[in-house]
Every structure is written in structure tokens, then in C-alpha cells.
Amino acid sequence: MSGAELVVFLEAAVRLGIPLALAALGETISERSGVINIGLEGSIIAGALGGALGALAFESAGLGVVAGAAAGLAVAAVFAAFAIGIGADQIITGTAVTIGGLGMTGAVYQARFGATGTELSLPTLQAVPIPVLERIPVVGSPLFAQAPTAYLAYLLAPALWYWLFRTPAGLELRAVGEAPDAAKAAGVRVRRVRVLATMFGGALAGIAGAHLALAHAGTFAENMSAGKGFIAIAVVVLGRWNPLFVLLAALFFGAASALQFFLQALGYDLPYQLFLALPYLITLAALAGWVGRARAPAALALPWDSE
Amino acid sequence: MRSCSRAEGARLPDGLRIRRYEPVLIAFGSVALTALAGAALLLLGGYDPVAAGAAMLRGSVGSWSTFVSITLVRSVPLVLCGLAVALAFQAGVWNIGAEGQLYAGAIAGVSVGLYGASLPAALLVPAVLLAALVGGGVWAVVPTIMRVRLGVGEVITTILMNFVGIYLAAYMVHGPLQEARGVFPQTDPIAPAARLPGLIPGSRLHVGFALALLIAAGAWVVLRHARFGFQLRAVGASPEAARVSGRIDTRRILVVSFLLSGAIAGLAGGVEVAGLTYALYEDLSPGWGYTAIAVALLAGLDPLGVVVAGILFGALQAGAGAMQRDAGIPAAWVGVVEALVILAVLGLDRVRRSRAKDRR
Numbered sequence: 001m002s003g004a005e006l007v008v009f010l011e012a013a014v015r016l017g018i019p020l021a022l023a024a025l026g027e028t029i030s031e032r033s034g035v036i037n038i039g040l041e042g043s044i045i046a047g048a049l050g051g052a053l054g055a056l057a058f059e060s061a062g063l064g065v066v067a068g069a070a071a072g073l074a075v076a077a078v079f080a081a082f083a084i085g086i087g088a089d090q091i092i093t094g095t096a097v098t099i100g101g102l103g104m105t106g107a108v109y110q111a112r113f114g115a116t117g118t119e120l121s122l123p124t125l126q127a128v129p130i131p132v133l134e135r136i137p138v139v140g141s142p143l144f145a146q147a148p149t150a151y152l153a154y155l156l157a158p159a160l161w162y163w164l165f166r167t168p169a170g171l172e173l174r175a176v177g178e179a180p181d182a183a184k185a186a187g188v189r190v191r192r193v194r195v196l197a198t199m200f201g202g203a204l205a206g207i208a209g210a211h212l213a214l215a216h217a218g219t220f221a222e223n224m225s226a227g228k229g230f231i232a233i234a235v236v237v238l239g240r241w242n243p244l245f246v247l248l249a250a251l252f253f254g255a256a257s258a259l260q261f262f263l264q265a266l267g268y269d270l271p272y273q274l275f276l277a278l279p280y281l282i283t284l285a286a287l288a289g290w291v292g293r294a295r296a297p298a299a300l301a302l303p304w305d306s307e
Numbered sequence: 308m309r310s311c312s313r314a315e316g317a318r319l320p321d322g323l324r325i326r327r328y329e330p331v332l333i334a335f336g337s338v339a340l341t342a343l344a345g346a347a348l349l350l351l352g353g354y355d356p357v358a359a360g361a362a363m364l365r366g367s368v369g370s371w372s373t374f375v376s377i378t379l380v381r382s383v384p385l386v387l388c389g390l391a392v393a394l395a396f397q398a399g400v401w402n403i404g405a406e407g408q409l410y411a412g413a414i415a416g417v418s419v420g421l422y423g424a425s426l427p428a429a430l431l432v433p434a435v436l437l438a439a440l441v442g443g444g445v446w447a448v449v450p451t452i453m454r455v456r457l458g459v460g461e462v463i464t465t466i467l468m469n470f471v472g473i474y475l476a477a478y479m480v481h482g483p484l485q486e487a488r489g490v491f492p493q494t495d496p497i498a499p500a501a502r503l504p505g506l507i508p509g510s511r512l513h514v515g516f517a518l519a520l521l522i523a524a525g526a527w528v529v530l531r532h533a534r535f536g537f538q539l540r541a542v543g544a545s546p547e548a549a550r551v552s553g554r555i556d557t558r559r560i561l562v563v564s565f566l567l568s569g570a571i572a573g574l575a576g577g578v579e580v581a582g583l584t585y586a587l588y589e590d591l592s593p594g595w596g597y598t599a600i601a602v603a604l605l606a607g608l609d610p611l612g613v614v615v616a617g618i619l620f621g622a623l624q625a626g627a628g629a630m631q632r633d634a635g636i637p638a639a640w641v642g643v644v645e646a647l648v649i650l651a652v653l654g655l656d657r658v659r660r661s662r663a664k665d666r667r
Binding site for chain 2: 038078082086087088089091092093095096097099100101102103104105106107108109110111222227230231233234237271272273274276277280281283284287288
């Protein structure tokens with residue numbers, strides 16, 4: 001592989017890894033509070049549509065990202081109302097939210113742009129190269145000539161790590177995820193913490209979706225989230241619920257997805273559909289080989305009732 | 308992901324049992340709530356809910372032939388996948404992978420139907436269905452092993468296997484199994500001897516519907532009256548209690564119910580191919596494996612209830628086409644309706660739980 005090819009590969013790896021990183025970082029926070037949000041996929045697709053519509057309405061990709069975050073948050077609010085508000089099963093609620101999110105975005109998109117999908121031309125998120133850093137050999141331009149949403153992910157990972165493990169609020173959140181009854185006895189408002197953590201996760205998933213629409217494709221397509229919400233949940237496990245490792249796991253996963261472009265560029269004639277399946281297989285293998293010793297938050301996925 | 312294996316989180320099966328009439332009340336209430344919420348959303352979207360409802364009824368139960376040839380035909384994979392999901396959920400196995408298992412079963416079934424053409428129909432049809440069962444079961448093997456051996460929760464692994472299954476089917480119809488002409492991404496039609504016979508003359512309804520009813524009845528009997536069914540429900544209610552009792556091999560029950568669930572979902576794929584399409588396509592399933600979750604929940608995880616709920620969702624999908632054609636409402640609304648059904652069941656189950664608590 002020549003240096004130029006390597007740079008192209010790394011650039012694709014980072015570009016594909018960023019939406020996963022954003023969604024997975026948010027999910028890390030909600031899982032640390034004891035909430036597994038399978039509805040993440042619904043937040044991502046809502047964020048993609050919200051981002052597209054927002055960018056069109058405000059004629060600004062930046063405001064599109066804000067709209068995407070709001071859409072992701074709204075979907076997470078529905079999830080939180082059921083899974084936390086009335087203590088319904090998190091897996092089933094999340095599945096419903098994902099099905100509903102995919103259906104709703106498809107319906108709104110078809111109503112707005114027609115079933116065939118008129119070509120959307122959206123204001124796109126431009127890459128903003130960071131001076132000096134982008135000149136680092138090999139990794140410079142893949143990492144530091146990306147859309148601003150990428151830098152958000154780079155900054156969030158250490159910030160969230162610090163917040164989770166070095167601040168009293170972070171400790172409270174982890175306590176809620178490990179031992180909600182004890183946290184309650186210590187005066188922590190369990191439901192409130194979980195709702196806020198879930199909403200934070202939904203907003204980040206919405207930004208991830210907006211990134212898909214505005215930085216990758218420059219358009220919206222039905223089901224364009226293509227399971228990224230589920231992969232993000234696997235990424236959280238791979239990253240062992242630690243924001244720093246989660247960022248690395250997301251980039252690793254981006255690299256797995258970028259392999260297809262790379263191997264095609266090298267001239268291997270491998271079937272395209274099998275390549276599309278590759279990231280899911282790698283995730284399965286990684287879960288099988290790696291997770292055995294990782295420990296999830298003790299109260300993850302358990303509804304909590306204050307009695 | 309320990310707790311994702313939901314060892315102790317079997318809240319829903321536990322919650323949905325108890326008084327016998329309550330699941331029925333919840334089901335009817337959920338349908339009513341969904342209709343109300345759906346109508347409100349349609350209004351918000353600027354549509355006429357009455358016209359939508361009328362189009363939906365016309366397209367699903369407007370005439371006997373519509374009902375039989377569209378609604379009941381649509382309901383076959385939904386009933387089978389719903390049974391697969393209900394069985395797994397009853398055992399506390401969170402199999403979200405019916406979609407991938409369905410594709411695996413369809414691939415296996417269509418392969419036998421294509422390459423076994425020399426066999427007589429009396430052998431070929433059972434061989435196709437058996438292959439579909441095995442294909443679906445095989446698709447559940449990896450998540451099963453990861454759950455019982457490695458402690459990795461099946462929610463994520465079954466979802467990941469869905470994508471692998473869908474892309475494998477896409478690869479098959481673009482590659483090894485593509486039609487001889489090599490034009491469209493689909494297989495050649497399977498041998499006539501591999502096709503399921505019709506059930507009602509003059510309609511598209513095939514024997515697969517009767518098969519689905521038979522399996523539902525069998526599952527009902529086993530769950531209610533057989534030792535295995537009792538053990539399965541015990542494991543689902545509390546794996547810890549089942550293990551401590553010393554009389555139930557919890558792991559064996561988990562493995563068997565998980566694989567059985569996969570096999571039934573696989574059968575859905577085989578039946579669809581052998582009974583209706585006669586070929587494998589890329590988009591064979593519009594997400595039946597996921598819709599099946601709504602079917603199973605609305606049925607209160609009861610196999611006979613799954614038949615009713617499956618037909619209801621079959622009518623919904625049949626009606627959605629008419630709704631799009633006649634009232635200009637995007638068919639994607641079906642997804643919203645499915646989500647509303649699940650949320651309504653969850654909400655009403657919560658009401659039931661808190662009332663049960665008050666009674667105590």
C-alpha cells in the first residue's frame with residue numbers, strides 16, 4: 001500500500017467512524033446510568049431527517065446539526081417516557097422506538113419529497129482543516145481535515161471520561177447505574193439522572209444522524225441509518241463503557257467498514273454484499289473474543305421502581 | 308453485557324401472565340389506543356383519518372378475495388415469526404433476530420427447491436421446509452453459543468446476525484443463486500414439485516397458512532400441557548429459581564428454545580418462498596422479523612393469540628398498500644402503527660401491574 005492509499009483508507013475509516021463514535025459516546029453515558037437504549041437507531045434516523053430538513057429550512061448545515069440533535073432528543077424522550085417513566089422493559093421499548101422512528105421518518109420524507117425521493121440538494125458540512133495538526137504525516141489529514149462534528153467527538157471522549165470518573169456528578173451517574181437503591185438512599189434522584197442521561201444520548205445520536213445526512217451523503221434516504229444505532233451499542237461494549245476506549249472502538253469499526261473501499265482500490269474483486277456484512281461479522285467476533293471479562297453496569301436494563 | 312442477557316429482567320412474561328382475561332383486555336385496549344393515536348398523528352400530518360381508515364378496510368377486508376388472497380397471505384410469515392418471537396420471549400430469550408433467521412431459512416429452502424428438482428413432490432416439499440427449519444436454526448446458533456457459553460447478551464448478537472442474513476441473501480441473488488439469465492437480482496423459480504399447494508381454490512392462499520395454524524396449536528399445547536413447556540416458562544419467569552430447583556436443566560431449555568425459535572422463523576422464510584414467491588429476492592421481507600415482536604406482544608405471548616394478532620397485522624400491511632394508493636398516505640406509516648401498538652401494550656401492562664399491586 002502506498003502512502004497516498006493509506007491516507008485515503010484512514011480518511012474513510014475516520015469518516016465512517018465518527019457517527020458511530022458520537023452515538024456510542026452518548027449511549028455510554030446512558031448505559032452508565034443503567035439504561036440501554038436500543039431506540040438509538042430511531043434517534044439516529046430522526047437526526048438524519050431533522051438535520052436534512054433543518055439545513056434546508058435555515059439554509060445552514062450548522063443549524064441542521066442543531067435540528068438533528070433536537071430530533072434525536074425528541075425520540076429519546078419517547079423512549080424515556082416509557083422505559084424510565086413507567087418502568088417498561090427497555091429492550092422492547094427501544095425496539096418500538098426504532099421501528100416507529102424508521103416508519104415516521106420514511107412517512108415524513110415521502111410526504112415531503114415524494115415516494116421516489118426527489119434529489120435533495122442540502123447545504124453540506126464542509127471539512128474544516130485544523131492548521132498545523134493537519135500537516136502531521138499520514139494521520140494528520142485523516143484526523144484533522146474533517147467536518148466539525150468529528151472534532152466534537154474527539155473533544156467529548158476525554159471530557160466525558162473526566163466527567164464520569166473525576167467529578168461528583170459523574171460518580172452519581174455511575175452510582176445510579178450500579179446500585180440505584182443505594183444511590184437513592186444517598187439522596188440521588190435516580191429517575192431524573194436516567195432521563196437526563198438518556199436525553200443526552202438521544203441528542204448525540206441525533207447529531208450522528210445529522211452528520212450522516214450532511215457530512216457523508218449530502219442527502220437523506222430512508223433507512224439510511226442502516227443499523228448504525230445497533231452497531232453503536234456494540235461499540236459501547238467493545239469500548240467497555242469507557243469513553244476513551246469507546247472512541248477508539250468506533251474508529252476501529254470505521255476502519256473495518258472502510259476496508260471494502262480499500263480492498264476494492266487494491267483491485268481485489270470481492271463481492272460487494274459480503275463486504276457490507278463484514279463490519280457486523282467483525283463486531284460479532286469482537287464481542288465473542290473480548291467481552292468475556294468486561295463488566296456492564298450492574299443495574300443495566302433493569303427497570304427501577306422507587307418503593 | 309451480563310445483564311443484557313436479562314437473566315433477572317424477565318419482567319414482561321411475568322407481567323403478562325396472571326389473570327386470564329387481562330391479556331385480552333390489554334390487546335383490545337391497545338388496538339383502540341393505537342387507532343386513536345394513529346388517527347391523531349394522521350390529522351397532524353394533514354391527512355384525513357376517516358379516508359385512511361376506509362382505504363385500509365377496503366384493502367384488507369373489503370371482499371372475501373381481498374381478505375383471503377391479500378390479508379391472510381400476508382399474515383402467514385407474521386404468524387410464523389410471531390410464534391418464533393413469542394416462544395423465545397416466554398423462555399426469557401430476547402431473540403430480535405427473526406428477520407435474519409427468516410432470510411437464512413429462505414436461502415436454505417430456495418436452494419433445495421432449485422437443486423432438488425429431480426425429487427418427487429412428496430419428498431421435495433418436506434425437504435424444502437426442513438431445509439428452511441435447519442437454516443433458521445443454524446442462524447440462531449452463534450447467538451445461542453455466545454449467550455450460554457460466553458455470557459454475551461442475545462439482543463445485540465441477534466440484531467447483528469439480521470444484517471449478516473440480509474446481506475447474505477443479497478449476495479446469493481447477485482452471485483451463486485442468481486437466475487440463469489443473470490439480469491435481475493433474484494433466483495430462478497423453484498421446481499413446481501417444490502411449491503406448496505393452494506389451500507383455497509381460486510385464491511393465492513397456500514398450505515403455509517394451515518401449517519402456521521398447526522404450529523400455533525402445537526405450541527399452545529406444548530406450552531400449556533407438556534413438561535417441556537412448563538420448564539420453558541419456568542426458565543423465562545426466573546432462570547435463577549429454575550436452576551436452584553435442581554429439576555430443570557436451565558441451559559438445555561435456553562438452547563432448545565432459542566434454536567427452536569430460530570427454526571420457526573426460518574420456516575417462515577421457506578414457506579414464503581415455497582408458497583408465494585417461488586423465488587428468492589433481495590427484499591423478500593419488509594421487516595416481518597421486527598413486526599413479529601409487535602405481533603407477539605399484542606398476543607400476550609400466547610400462541611393462539613399470535614394467530615389473531617398476525618392476521619390483524621396482515622390486514623394492516625394489506626391495507627397500507629390501499630391507503631397509499633387511494634388516500635395518498637405513505638405506506639411507511641405502518642412502522643409508526645407497529646410502534647404505537649407495542650407502546651400501547653407496554654402502557655396498559657403498566658396499568659395492570661400497578662392495579663395488581665393495589666389488590667395485594
